[in-house]
Amino acid sequence: MSSSDQLPVLQVRDLQAHFRTRYFGVNREVRAVDGVSFDVRGNEIYGLAGESSSGKTTLIKTIAGLLKPPLEMVGGSARFAFLPEWDAIGRAPPEVVRRIRWRHLSYIMQGSMNVLNPLRRVRHSFRDFAWRHLGGSKSEFDTRAAAHLERVRLDPSVLAAYPHELSGGMRQRVTIALATICKPEFIIADEPTTALDVVVQKEVLGMLRAIQREMGSSVLFITHDMGVHAALTDRLGIMYAGRLVEDGETPEIFARPLHPYTRHLIASLPRIGDVEQREGLEGTPPNLAAPPPGCRFHPRCPLAMPVCATTVPAMVETLPGHRVACHAINPGAAA
Amino acid sequence: MSALLELDRVSKSFSRGGLFSTRRVEAVKEVSFALDDGTPEIFTVIGESGSGKSTLARMILGIHAPSGGQVRLTGRDVASYERHAFMAQVQPIFQNPFEAFNPLKRLDHYLFMTAERFGAAAGRSAAEAGADEALRQVGLSLAEISGRFPHELSGGQLQRVAIARALVAKPRLIVADEPVSMVDASLRMSIVNLFGRLRDQLGLSIIYITHDLATAYYISDRLIIMQKGVVVEEGPARTVLSNPTHPYSRQLRDAVLTPDSAGAFRAGHSRKAVATPGATP
Amino acid sequence: MLVILRDLIRYNLEFRIGLVLVAIVLVMAGLSFVSPYPPGEVYLVPPDIPPSAAYWLGTTSRGQDVFWQLTFAIRNTLSFGIMVAVLSRLIALVVGLLAGYSGGWIDRVLMSINDTFIIIPLFPILILFYFVLRDTMSTPLLAMIMACLGWAYDARLIRSVALSLKTREFTQTSIFSGMKTREILAREHLPYVLPIVFSTTMNNMNWSIGIEVTLAVLGFTDINTPTIGGMIYWANQHTALVAGIWWWIAFPVALVVMTFVGLFLLAVSMNEYIDPRSRLARMGGSR
Helix, strand or coil: CCCCCCCEEEEEEEEEEEEEEEEEEEEEEEEEEEEEEEEEECCEEEEEECCCCCCHHHHHHHHHHCCCEEEEEEEEEEEEEECCCCCHHHHHHHHHHHHHHHEEEEECCCCCCHCCCCCCCCCHHHHHHHHHHHHCHHHHHHHHHHHHHHHEEEEHHHCCCCCCCCCCCHHHHHHHHHHHHCCEEEEEECCCCCCCCCHHHHHHHHHHHHHHHHHHHCEEEEEEHHHHHHHHHHEEEEEEEEEEEEEEEHHHHHHHHHHHHHHHHCCCCCCCCCCCCCCCCCCCCCCCCCCCCCCHHHHHHHCHHHHCCCCCCCCCCEECEECCCCCCCCCCCCC | CCEEEEEEEEEEEEEEEEECCCCEEEEEEEEEEEECCCCHHHHHHECCCCCCCHHHHHCCCCCCCEEEEEECCCCCCCHHHHHHHHHHCEECCCCCCCCCCCCCCCHHHHHHHHHHCCCCCCCHHHHHHHHHHHHHHCCCCCCCCCCHHHHHHHHHHHHHHHHHHHHHCCCCCCEEEECCCCCCHHHHHHHHHHHHHHHHCCCCCEEEEEECHHHHHHHHHHEEEEECCCEEEEEEHHHHHHHHCCCCHHHHHHHHCCCCCCCCCCCCCCCCCCCCCCCCC | CHHHHHHHHHHEEEEEEHHHHHHHHHHHHHHHCCCCCCCCCCCCCCCCCCCCCCCCCCCCCCCCEHHHHHHHHHHHHHHHHHHHHHHHHHHHHHHHHHHHHHHHHHHHHHHHHHHHHCCCCHHHHHHHHHHHHHHHHHHHHHHHHHHHHCHHHHHHHHHHHHHHHHHHHHHHHHCCCCCCCCHHHHHHHHHHHHHHHHHHHHHHHHHHHHHHHHHHHCCCCCCCCHHHHHHHHHHHHHHHHHHHCCHHHHHHHHHHHHHHHHHHHHHHHHHHCCCCEEHHHHHECCC
């Protein structure tokens, strides 16, 4: 299985986004995303793993241009192939953003009720989002919507229902259908199945994968659940404290995790059928308003060396297609 | 052989609806199990949302009264137990560590309060000693926690403080409702391991409520699986999860995604997740 | 505390203006203690003199210096307002917290009483009380009556906060830590309820002062103790506006409007600061 297209659909270079509060004498700058670089290629699912305060949610907000004070994009770029003139959506004017939103870039959020209007039938949500892009008369559009639903194996009668009449899993599947009706090149999925039951999660993820395969879109999939990443994604990036620490093909990362944090993350999770003793990691994720200097993982790292406290390690391609930012693995590589 | 905790055909139904139409929702239907007094164990209740597991937890804690059947603690009906005496023996741990404590108050306030009310601590220094001892058992110390507010700690640390607070009362049973689902993955196992230590070193029994089959497999002694308020399967944890017999249990087990589930959805595979132990692509 | 005050003054325009206005009013009230003229006596100075160097705000037709009379008036009116506000807050807090936390029949009973008090028409009742109590009606008694009529709306607000607090997990933690109900209400829930209490205090003061002024203008209160309303009452009795003695009415009105606006601005600007959630959000606390 390979990812087609030479030019990446999304190129992120040294992206920095901080929360800046200047409030009643308190001056705080939380460096939520501090120098992240990666590519998302065509026709692939790129997973972004990380725990709370890893910065992954802030990262996708920045990439999608959903920046509101106090969140500001401070440096770097996040360039989409379908919008080459602008180095970040957040920097493009509103008309441009309106044109590409939903047609080229769509989102699947964690709460389906954030997207579907609870007071109106589902078909109205479809019209609100997609009619502007697809055009045609109302009935023509409705027919297209029904056809799309059938293609993704949802019953078109769902269009006539109110959101609260559907189950959580069904709603989330409708949200996926909604996000894919315009056949966007890029879909951002932010913890879409975290609130769902395991059984429903499997169905929803299966649907997402099938749609992605069929349309050839790219998906940036964010979740803290390593099991989901293992099952679903083609490539995987691990975030810690606002920085990317490892990235590569998913089977490779799980077979040969290089960064101490990744290795711990994968090793600490229990599996059914296995009673081997697992351990948690010592310490806590750092406070991003005052992060530790150098490598942000060094206070908790079993392989920490003196250089880790002073120099930020660079992302180096250590094995083919497999990058990692760690002094113990790549001595002498400074960012 | 006396029972520490006994659930005897416990049911709970709620009525939903307005003035003229009522619908009864059966959240829990005829659940029975017992925890032995002499053998500390970790007893797990597995269920998804809507299975009734949280309602069951609240009935065990005496927060709701059952609509049918009885919950008995050391032979006595929980409803007839004097509240203070009951809370001295049964303590809770809740799902959301960030909500477990009042954000406006210091954490040690709860530890000292529990020590004074349940820990038979007479005076401040005795309360501090009790709090420190409990904190050490969870891997923290009073010096670290003293004077701190909830927002200064991580989810994992807060949950450990919550466990310490429960320990100060020196209970015999702890009811933990999804204690690690909101804790970061890297910190999760230290809390799960802590439960094991509490059982082995302090002789505490723990009712562990979760939807996560993997941690249930790892730490539980016995378990029950609930679906829509009914127990569909029960037995020793490892046996049930390795070879589930009920269709729902099978469905649950097959849907679990772990780091070994590589390629479950990827091209060339069918929709079923490959979740059998030891299978790597 | 002082840091908060300093920052509010520095950054919040509404707070600055409100603070200035209320300061002026308080200074006026404080000056009453050094007044050269006793408040109740009349015909001490030449009547009907417009504002001038000798008599800064002029004199009334009854031979009183408007300025010094005003200091007593605003002091009495303010203390009346404060008395009503404090008493009614206490009643609202007790009823609201207890009803919200207890639920069940206690809640139903208390809310029925609450709703009854909301519906009671204010003026007819007050006028009824006046006619019944006529001579024994004094300012403290009026304050008590108004406190008993003014707690109902806010008790409901407090109750709704208490209801939501009851479902939060830290309430359970407090229960299992051995705290009794009254301790939980006073120590855990009260801080969340205080923002409402504070902002409604300002509103309540404005409301009670407004009613007092209205009643006094109509002559229903003790008109010998100088209050803002009392001054306006006497001005009307002497047909001041028709006679051209505008300063007798204008300055009391201006001062009471200043009080209203100042209190309102303070309430609005301090609300954001006192609310624990916005304070927490600023600290970067709750997730």
